[in-house]
Amino acid sequence: MHNVHRTPMKQSSTLNQMTGHDVFLKMENQQRTGSFKLRGALNKICSLTKEEAAKGIVCASAGNHAQGVALGASQRLITAKVFMPKKTPQAKVQATESYGARVVLTGETYQEAYTAAREEMLATGATFVHAFDDEEVMAGQGTVALEMLQQCPDLDTIVVPVGGGGLISGTLMAVKTFSPHVKVIGVQASGAPATYDRFKGTDTVPLSGVKSIADGILVKKPGKLTYPIIDRLVDDIVTVNEQEIASAILFLLEREKTLVEGAGAASVASVLAEKVAGARKKIGCIVSGGNVDVSRLTEYQKLSEQTEGKQSIASG
Known part of the structure; x- marks a missing residue:
């Protein structure tokens, strides 16, 4: 495909220390148009x-x-x-x-x-x-994961933000075809958990509304084409709350000097909040986009401070 950047994979030593994993960030916030x-x-x-x-x-x-x-x-x-x-x-x-x-x-x-x-x-x-919900679109999104496998061939786990499911279904098809031993974990905002609920079997009533600072993954129902792929191939799906997402946005801004939108920070939030279980692992987080409204940063600051009893990020 012409004119798509091969985005960098960055290591964060701070993130490694804080989580006990080797974490690699796939910087799709640096893609043209600011997103995958x-x-x-x-x-x-x-x-x-x-x-x-x-x-x-x-x-x-x-x-x-x-x-x-x-x-x-x-x-x-x-x-x-x-x-x-x-x-x-x-x-x-x-x-x-x-x-x-x-x-x-x-x-x-x-x-x-x-x-x-x-x-x-x-x-x-x-x-x-x-x-x-389109096969060509899903295949295009899957190129993110193909690049990750080339850039870091010994990844154990790839963590993917999930809205409608285009990125994770493309990722699953790529990863399970070429490196089936690599685990793929989806992350949803707890305020928009349609795919999570269906996967866990708790979707007895459809979501009446969705609300989160992760506006890129605010989707009321799973995709018709994407969900069956997710259901068949995904290793797990987890959720992160608003404080966890806001803290991840600020962490990436302070420590990595990179501005990431809520959806893009969700994968990092799940690792910081220890939702991705297991011994020391090589984890690739897809940082899916960086189109954030800068005027909302004070709102994120306030949200992140609501995390009670957690060590503050500034002293991390």
Whole structure:
């Protein structure tokens, strides 16, 4: 795939000391557009026939997927229309428009933007580029894990943030094909645990709402295509709470000098909070994105301080 960065894998000696593991961070926050989403979007867009390309593409997104689709479309000179919820941060709207896509703000939630995008697809014959429930998209996301296995061949475990499941299903297919002994663990925000609940068999009622600072993984229900892959291949799924995510964002900012969004910090949060069990291991954490609203850092600071009885990060 052209124009996708091979992002670095970084070791954090502080993280190693704090957790007793050898932790490697896969820095997809340094990917073009600030997130791994470009990989899947570009893979899908590159797979379109000339006839499909001529009809344009549409998508729905709360942010990162939109930017990936917009950049991918601009490279193939395809017109792209992106439907986003009305309260999408202005920075994400501007970034998407800067890549040449047309943005339509509609509805309160991703779901409403998604419905509007599907209607556009039916009316115009454009190709719908789904954020996760698409085989080409999943395959593109799986290239993150392939790079990790090349960069650190002796990984024991890969920890992956889970929203709709595109990244983890692509990761699972790549890892279980080429290095089946490597464990793959999914992480969800405790405020948006749809995949976790189904995997653990506790999803008796559908989630009425989802809430978390990890807006990149705020999904109400597991993907139709992604969930069966997760269910069949994943080793475990865990959840992290808001304090744990906020603490991980601040840890990465203070110690690694890197700014990561809530979804991207979830994998690191799970390791810091000792949710990934076992003796000393080589753990690869996918830091999935860095498109964070800088004005919210004080909110994260307050959240992280609510962790009672935990050693403060500053003295770690």
